[in-house]
Amino acid sequence: MPRPPRTRPFSLLAARLHLADATQSLILPMPPSVDLSTYEKTALMEEVPWPSISGSSTSTIAEEEEDTSPMLPTHNEKRTRRRRCSRTRSPWLFLLDAALLAVLVLVVIRQQRPTLHEAPGLMDDVTGFVPNFSTETVVFSSHPQFVSNHTSEASLREARDAWMGLLPPGQGYVAVTEDDIAKYKLPKPVVYNGGKSLGTSMMHALHCLYEIMSEYDLLALQLAPPGHSTEHMDHCIDYVRQVLLCGGDMALAGEDLPGGSSQLGVPHVCKNFDQMYSWLEGARDNDAWQFGGKEMHFVPP
Known part of the structure; x- marks a missing residue:
C-alpha cells in the first residue's frame, strides 16, 4: 500500500505571516491628512x-x-x-450689530443738531429753516395802548411806540445764504444791498394790521389823505383774514356782556412770542428796515 505524501508541518509563525500578507493586500492606502472638521457636516x-x-x-x-x-x-x-x-458669530449677528450702531449714530447726530421740524406743526415753516418754538397759555385781555383814541396826535405817537415793540429790528426779514436756499429749498429771496432775506408771515400780518389801523385814524382825524392805495389796503385786509383762518384758534369764551361775549379773559394756546422775537432779531438781514417808517408817515416824530 503506497504511503501518503508527507505533509509539511504548519507552524504558528508561518500562519501569522500568511495572515499579515493577506490583510496588507486588502488595506487601502491612507490619505496624507484627514480634515476632521468635514465630519461635522456629515x-x-x-x-x-x-x-x-x-x-x-x-x-x-x-x-x-x-x-x-x-x-x-x-x-x-x-x-x-x-x-x-x-x-x-453668525453673519446675521454682525448685521444686527451694524444696524444697532447705525441707529445709535443717528440718535447722537439728531441730538447735536439744532431743533428742526420733523413734520410741520400748526402755522410752522414747512421748509424746516425756522426752528420750533415752545407754546404757552395766554389769557386775552384788553390792551388799549395799541390803539389811539382818535382825537390827538399824541395818542397816535403812544400807539406807534407800543407797536414798535412788537416788530424787531429788520421788520421780520431773516438773512439766508445760497447754502440755506439749496438745503431747505427756500423761495426766491429778497435782495437788498447785496444781502438775501426772506420775510416772515407773522411780521407781515402785524404790518398789515397796523396799516389798516393807521388809515382808519387818518380818516377819523381828517389829518391827511390816505397814505396807501386801496389795493394795498385790500391786500392787507385779505392777508390778515387768511392768517386768522390758518390759525383756527378754537378757544371757548363764555358770556361776559349782556347776551354776548367780548371773548376776553379766555386762555389760548400760543407760540412763545419772546422766543420768536429773539430769533427774528438775531437772524435779521439788516437794520435798515425798521417798523415805523412808512407805516407812520402821518405821525409827527
Whole structure:
C-alpha cells in the first residue's frame, strides 16, 4: 500500500505571516491628512437613536462609530467642536450689530443738531429753516395802548411806540445764504444791498394790521389823505383774514356782556412770542428796515 505524501508541518509563525500578507493586500492606502472638521457636516455626527434588538437599551450611530472607526472624532471632541461652533458669530449677528450702531449714530447726530421740524406743526415753516418754538397759555385781555383814541396826535405817537415793540429790528426779514436756499429749498429771496432775506408771515400780518389801523385814524382825524392805495389796503385786509383762518384758534369764551361775549379773559394756546422775537432779531438781514417808517408817515416824530 503506497504511503501518503508527507505533509509539511504548519507552524504558528508561518500562519501569522500568511495572515499579515493577506490583510496588507486588502488595506487601502491612507490619505496624507484627514480634515476632521468635514465630519461635522456629515450625518455621521448626528446622534440618531438606534433601536436595540433586545429592546432593553438604545444606542446611537455616533456611539457605534466611535467604537468601530478610529478616523471619527470621539464624543468629547464632538462636544468641544459644538461649543466652538456656538461661539462662532453668525453673519446675521454682525448685521444686527451694524444696524444697532447705525441707529445709535443717528440718535447722537439728531441730538447735536439744532431743533428742526420733523413734520410741520400748526402755522410752522414747512421748509424746516425756522426752528420750533415752545407754546404757552395766554389769557386775552384788553390792551388799549395799541390803539389811539382818535382825537390827538399824541395818542397816535403812544400807539406807534407800543407797536414798535412788537416788530424787531429788520421788520421780520431773516438773512439766508445760497447754502440755506439749496438745503431747505427756500423761495426766491429778497435782495437788498447785496444781502438775501426772506420775510416772515407773522411780521407781515402785524404790518398789515397796523396799516389798516393807521388809515382808519387818518380818516377819523381828517389829518391827511390816505397814505396807501386801496389795493394795498385790500391786500392787507385779505392777508390778515387768511392768517386768522390758518390759525383756527378754537378757544371757548363764555358770556361776559349782556347776551354776548367780548371773548376776553379766555386762555389760548400760543407760540412763545419772546422766543420768536429773539430769533427774528438775531437772524435779521439788516437794520435798515425798521417798523415805523412808512407805516407812520402821518405821525409827527
